[in-house]
Amino acid sequence: MKKICKSYILLFLMLVSVSAVYGQSANISGYVRNYTGVLLTGDYNYAIIQNTFNLNFEETKNKVGFKVNPYVYHYQNRETEYGLRQAYLDLYFDTFDLRIGKQQIIWGKADGVFITDVVSPKDLSEFLLRDFDEIRMGITSVKADYYIGNNTFEFVYVPVFTPTRMPDQNSIWYPAPQFSPNAEFDYSQSEVENKLSNSEVFAKFSGLTSAIDFEIMAGYMWDDDPAMHMLRSVDPVTQEAGLTVMPKYHRLGLAGGSFSTTIKGVVLRGESAYYNGKYFSSADPDAAEGVTEKNYVQYLVGLDYTLWGVKVSGQFIQKVILDYDETIVNDQYDNMATILFSKDFLRETLRAELFSYIGLNNSDALIRPKITYDLADGFELLIGANIFTGDNGMFGRFDKNDMAYFKVKYSF
Amino acid sequence: MYSARIKTALIILLCATAGILNAQQKITGLKIIENVYNRPAPKDQTGDLTMTLINSRGDTRVREIKQYVKDYGKVEKKIMFFISPADVRNTSFMNWSYDQEGKDDDQWIYLPALKKVKRISSDSKSDYFMGSDFTYDDLGDRQPSEDTHKLLREEEFNGEQCYVVESIPKEEDYMYSRTVTWIIKDKWIGLKKEFYDEDGDLLKTLTIKKYENIKGYWLITNSEMHNVQKDHKTVMELKNLKLDTSIPDRQFTERMMRRGL
Structure with missing residues (x-):
């Protein structure tokens, strides 16, 4: 831990030194933030007490540039987290850009929903509550963009797979286990080996015009969430049934697109993708290892409108499992x-x-009211709440995690 | 006979002179506003825009923007990069506005936290720009045909001979009931403008503090909008203006919104 701490302190010092050498040409920005949340149930325990330091150090000179984005999350009663959210180099040509390194890549037209936005894996250690730039993890990759007028062809190569980051087992956001308490876990296949054949590739063609903005994409990737393979056994001595759960990542192919247009002051958005080769948990006793492979489609339709000065935005999202059979848990x-x-x-x-x-x-629902006040330029006070309703489902399962929170943030 | 001819010629000459003078005096409010609207403007323009918001207690907030504007004839494209305050740094905004009557502007915003370019519905013309005292309509080129104009008088203002024109919007429920503009006669620049609210009371006064002739174009480089009802002011300053530099078309694309400055 001390070693890690030292290395990040060194990194910060290095960045500051480089900045001093470069003088005014370098661009340093970032924020300091305190985030305190209290649960609204039980003994009103603190849900989170977090201090954040986020730094952006970037520079662009003619045809080259770089950005480094280190961050520190300090917690009152948890281990401090350090990391580089992004660290990349840019090369600019007339009609071609290249970005190499750890970077956040965001696709699609949906807000808060991930349909074609599958390149950067998600950090769900606090469920969906983190700010959007903190939910998307940077991923080491090579991104090439070729521009033809207002159209862009983008190609992304990801050499090493990074899965979704899930909450720790002692976190209030850790989902209740869906297996019997006696189940054993076998993590022997929960790693994807770092080799060329395990790379991920993505491609996108997009356009921005007066009439419509659109994206058409495809990807050959790993499913960011593991399938839970189940091996059932019977103890030959006690005759007791046993269950071994084996998380395993699978390849996933997908193709999709999105659009956004304006009709009489209303922004209409749509996004859809077809996923090939998703493994779902199955209750079918004949299903090999308790999983079954199916394809599915997910789509979204959204509208944005301003009415009496109030910005209103609504989205409907549907996920449809194709060739469905009743034994599938979903x-x-x-x-x-x-x-x-x-x-x-x-x-x-x-x-x-x-x-x-x-x-x-x-x-079920997650309701998130918040009020933000800029006390001074760059100095923001935020008070809000996360209210979970329902008994089960994606949001209802956190019904006991209703919380109120306060954030104070200074951007520089 | 000879003297009668001279008399006739003199009468014709006097009539013609009177006619010319009359024609000059009879310049209409509409013509004056059209002259302002059609004042020669550069094909493209780059500049640093600073807005200083000053409240009644004298507290200030500063917004800094780098902007690029290019006129393509039927469409004007503008891209703005927000520099300060720090929490909006690297945000960019692109607007394509069209000559075609009834066609709404196309607008996109790039938010660095979301890392995507998002199409947004055109802001209402009566919305205030970045919390300033300028509405989007105050900042845009309002078509002369949208108002009925009347020349009220001619008078000297700040050492300049000015036409004073009253403009009443044709649209019912427009945010202003009328405006009165002082326009410099030979330069066709509005030197001062008063905005009256729906009750007919003075709401805001726009005062031009500095205008310059750059590359043969008359441009306003420093102006102040004072909301007299709330005693709130916005000083808008344009610096480092570069005109007719043939900004490449690629400046007004998603690529540049993402890349930033």
Whole structure:
């Protein structure tokens, strides 16, 4: 731990030194933030007490550039986290750009929903509550963009697979185990070997025009979430049934697209993808290792509109498992909606916002009201709440995690 | 006979002179506003825009923007990169506005936290730009045909001979009931403008503090909008102006929104 700490201190010192040498040409920005949240149930325990230091060090000179984005999360009662969210080099040509290194790559037109946005893996250590730039993990990759007018062809090569980051087992966001308490876990196949044949590739063609913005994409990747293979056994001596759960990552192919257009002041958005080779848990006793391979489609339709100064945005999302059979644990149709209301007051220094995910299959929801006030330029106070409703489902399972929080952030 | 001819010629000459003078005096409010609207403007322009917001207690907030504008004839493209305050740094905004009547602007915003370019619905013309005292409509080129114009008088203002023109919007429920503009006669620049609210009371006063002739174009480089009802001011300053530099078309693309400055 001390070694890690030292290495990051050295990194910070190095960045500051380089910045001093480069003088005014270098660009340093970032923020310092305190985030304190308290649970609204039980003994009103603190859900989180976090201090963050986030630094962006970047420079562009004619045809080259770079960016390094180290961060530190300090917790009151947890181990401090350090990392490089991004660290990449840029090369600019007339009609061609190349970015090499750890980078966040965001695709699609959906807000808060991941359909074609599959390149950067997600950090779900605090479920979906982190800010969007903190949910997307940087991924070491090579990104090439070729420009033809207002159209872009993008190719991404990811040499090493990075899975979704899940909450720790002692976190309030750790999902309740779906297996019997006696189940044993075998993690022997939960790693994807670092070799060329295990690389991921993605391609996208996009355009931005007066009439419509669009993206068409395809990818050959690893599913960021493991399939839970189950090996059942019977103890020859005691005759007791045993269960071994073996998380395993599988290849996933996908093709999709998205668009966004304006019709009489209303922004209409759509996004869809076809996923090939997803492994779902199955209750079929004949299903090999308790999983079955199916293809599925996910799509979204969204509208954004401003009404009496209130920005309103709604999205409907549906996931459909193709060639469905009743033994699959997931529903064939999984329906969700999101809704956002936001309005600025006091010359855009005060913003009231309400965002909600609504699970339509289980009648559960995550409701996120918040008020942000800019006390001074770059100095922001935020008070908000995360309210989970319902008994089960993606949001209802966290019904006991309702929380109120306060953030104070200084950007520089 | 000879003297009668001279008399006739003199009468014709006097009539013609009077006609010319009359024609000059009869310049209409619409013509004046059209002259302002059609004042020669550069094909493209780059500049640093600073907005200083000053409240009634004298507290200030500063917004700094780098902007590129290019006129393509039927469409004007603008891209803005926000430099300060720090929490909006690297945000960029692109606007394509069209000559075609009734066609809404196309607008996109790039938010560095989201890392994507998002199409947004055109802001309402009556919305205030970045919390300033300027609405989007105050900053844009309002078509002369959208108002009924009347020349009220001619008078000297700040040492300049000015036309004073009243403009009443044709659209009902427009945010202003009328505006009154002082326009310099030979330069066709509005030197001062008063905005009256729906009740007919003075709401805001725009005062031009500095205008310059750069490369043969008259441009306003420093102006102040004072909301007299709330005693709030915004000083808008344009610096480092570069005109007609043939900004490449690729400047107004998603690529540049993402790359930033």
